[in-house]
Amino acid sequence: MLTKSLTLCCLLALVLPTLAEVGWWRTAQFYQIYPRSFKDSDGDGVGDLNGITQQLAYLKEIGTTATWLSPIFTSPMADFGYDVADFYDIDPLFGNMEDFEKLLERAKQLDIKIILDFVPNHSSDECDWFIRSAAGEEEYKDFYVWHTGKVVNGIRQPPTNWISVFRGSQWTWHEGRQAYYLHQFLAKQPDLNYRNPKVVEAMKDVLRFWLRKGVYGFRIDAVPHVFEVAPDSNGDWPDEPRNEYVSDPEDYSYLDHIYTTNQPETIDLVYQFRQVIEEIDQELGGDDRVLLTEAYAPLDVLMQYYGNSTHNGSQIPFNFELLSNINFNSDAYHYSELLHNWLDNMPADKVANWVLGNHDQSRIGTRLGADRIDATNMLLLTLPGISVNYQGEEIGMEDVWISWEDTVDPQACQSNQQEFERLTRDPVRTPFQWSDEEFAGFTNGSSTWLPVSDKYKLVNVKRERGIALSHLNIYKQLRALRDEPTLKQGDVTVNAIGPNVLAFKRSLAGHKSYITVININDDVESVNLDSVFTELSSQLSYVVVNDKSARRKNDVTYANSVLLMPKEAIVLSTI
Numbered sequence: 340m341l342t343k344s345l346t347l348c349c350l351l352a353l354v355l356p357t358l359a360e361v362g363w364w365r366t367a368q369f370y371q372i373y374p375r376s377f378k379d380s381d382g383d384g385v386g387d388l389n390g391i392t393q394q395l396a397y398l399k400e401i402g403t404t405a406t407w408l409s410p411i412f413t414s415p416m417a418d419f420g421y422d423v424a425d426f427y428d429i430d431p432l433f434g435n436m437e438d439f440e441k442l443l444e445r446a447k448q449l450d451i452k453i454i455l456d457f458v459p460n461h462s463s464d465e466c467d468w469f470i471r472s473a474a475g476e477e478e479y480k481d482f483y484v485w486h487t488g489k490v491v492n493g494i495r496q497p498p499t500n501w502i503s504v505f506r507g508s509q510w511t512w513h514e515g516r517q518a519y520y521l522h523q524f525l526a527k528q529p530d531l532n533y534r535n536p537k538v539v540e541a542m543k544d545v546l547r548f549w550l551r552k553g554v555y556g557f558r559i560d561a562v563p564h565v566f567e568v569a570p571d572s573n574g575d576w577p578d579e580p581r582n583e584y585v586s587d588p589e590d591y592s593y594l595d596h597i598y599t600t601n602q603p604e605t606i607d608l609v610y611q612f613r614q615v616i617e618e619i620d621q622e623l624g625g626d627d628r629v630l631l632t633e634a635y636a637p638l639d640v641l642m643q644y645y646g647n648s649t650h651n652g653s654q655i656p657f658n659f660e661l662l663s664n665i666n667f668n669s670d671a672y673h674y675s676e677l678l679h680n681w682l683d684n685m686p687a688d689k690v691a692n693w694v695l696g697n698h699d700q701s702r703i704g705t706r707l708g709a710d711r712i713d714a715t716n717m718l719l720l721t722l723p724g725i726s727v728n729y730q731g732e733e734i735g736m737e738d739v740w741i742s743w744e745d746t747v748d749p750q751a752c753q754s755n756q757q758e759f760e761r762l763t764r765d766p767v768r769t770p771f772q773w774s775d776e777e778f779a780g781f782t783n784g785s786s787t788w789l790p791v792s793d794k795y796k797l798v799n800v801k802r803e804r805g806i807a808l809s810h811l812n813i814y815k816q817l818r819a820l821r822d823e824p825t826l827k828q829g830d831v832t833v834n835a836i837g838p839n840v841l842a843f844k845r846s847l848a849g850h851k852s853y854i855t856v857i858n859i860n861d862d863v864e865s866v867n868l869d870s871v872f873t874e875l876s877s878q879l880s881y882v883v884v885n886d887k888s889a890r891r892k893n894d895v896t897y898a899n900s901v902l903l904m905p906k907e908a909i910v911l912s913t914i
């Protein structure tokens with residue numbers, strides 16, 4: 340009998356892979372590290388791999404499942420690593436391959452998965468592929484997008500009017516090759532030519548290389564830009580139409596990018612990258628490997644990234660609905676609409692993800708106000724699916740103002756003193772605030788590549804560990820709550836209760852329900868949760884409170900009259 344049931348168990352174990360293997364990412368907490376600014380181990384004022392390895396325990400402390408690192412590859416750093424010169428090696432600024440292997444080993448001990456940034460759209464102009472392409476070497480000559488240009492009234496001009504994301508023409512003349520090359524970003528970031536199958540293969544090999552090293556997947560950069568429209572039979576492309584509301588002809592938004600973004604071929608490429616991931620899943624076994632895709636694109640396009648009935652796609656097409664649309668004045672109806680946008684349009688059996696910050700976007704505390712930080716972390720961590728946190732948001736770091744003279748971000752430097760503040764991404768990339776020591780404990784050196792926030796004595800990990808209702812401790816409590824079955828698997832119902840209060844209920848048969856209630860504004864509010872949710876117990880218990888609350892954890896309230904202080908954000912549960 341015993342042997343029989345043992346055999347049955349073994350059989351079941353064989354046919355039923357554990358949740359960790361096939362679906363660890365479905366309820367995961369992803370954490371984005373911007374390596375230049377996380378932790379400096381060697382005193383040069385720039386963060387590095389050994390710094391990350393030293394601090395992985397912190398990621399564990401806050402319950403991180405997987406961390407994605409902005410690019411760590413060999414690079415002249417024209418776009419701080421998003422200009423890769425060698426897709427197969429580590430930049431010496433960050434360390435070397437041995438350091439990376441140590442990082443992987445430590446991550447494995449702590450059960451944290453490492454995800455790398457994959458930049459398919461372009462390489463650096465210092466990449467060997469580009470140098471060979473410019474020299475016209477047979478194997479590489481079509482690795483990039485080249486064109487001899489047009490001659491108008493005897494004057495040579497770029498082949499199209501296309502404008503770079505970082506201002507100015509997308510075309511730069513190359514003396515050696517006697518042709519223009521395409522770059523959707525900086526001139527130092529030439530676009531790879533995805534209409535050349537050799538390029539597609541070469542980039543798939545890059546994925547294979549790092550997966551075999553032990554990474555669990557990739558965040559894919561700037562996906563909508565990978566393809567341009569196919570050239571006509573003469574090898575020419577059409578101009579893009581104007582956006583009449585923009586007058587600056589150098590500005591990216593001057594044109595409507597119908598020929599240089601979101602081409603249909605892009606979707607198929609994402610499916611092909613997923614195939615590579617699955618091929619390595621087969622080859623190496625173990626836990627699932629994942630794709631996270633960065634695309635600022637229309638919802639219907641993003642939903643196709645997930646896959647269709649015949650193809651798997653990106654498990655995590657970043658959901659930028661909140662990040663791109665919420666502002667200081669947004670009301671609860673607006674929040675609710677944006678949450679619904681994703682939840683209601685997602686294909687059946689796919690998983691939602693919530694992204695509130697990254698290294699390109701102003702921080703929550705600055706965009707929405709420091710007194711809304713806990714509320715947004717509550718959204719991030721109690722909505723169903725995957726949370727994606729940008730380093731420092733969990734302690735409530737805010738943007739750091741940096742003068743034009745000290746600005747280093749190319750997106751801003753390509754503009755001018757009048758425009759740079761709108762464009763610069765430096766303020767969100769400043770050193771991580773570990774403690775109240777000099778340079779916030781980020782470095783032992785004597786300077787940092789970007790200034791440290793002058794708020795670091797108040798906003799830092801060490802101090803916040805000791806304050807019961809600090810941003811960090813609230814984040815940790817929310818994270819712990821995510822282990823509850825209801826938060827892992829439960830349904831969600833989202834409602835605005837008037838313009839000021841957003842509420843959503845998570846429920847799972849046979850388990851407690853949890854209700855997140857956020858007072859977005861500064862009026863005291865009294866809400867009747869029975870008016871919008873069914874099957875609540877008449878009394879509810881406080882599970883998480885923020886420092887605006889007059890109530891404490893474990894207090895109880897009637898569901899039909901929950902009193903909310905200005906900017907109060909809470910999680911309640913049924914009793």
Ligand code: BGC
Nearest residue numbers: 418421458524560561633699
């Ligand atoms: C990255 C940026 C980068 C750009 C070009 C993006 O979307 O997130 O930081 O500048 O791609 O690679």
Ligand code: MG
Nearest residue numbers: 379381385387
């Ligand atoms: Mg360093």
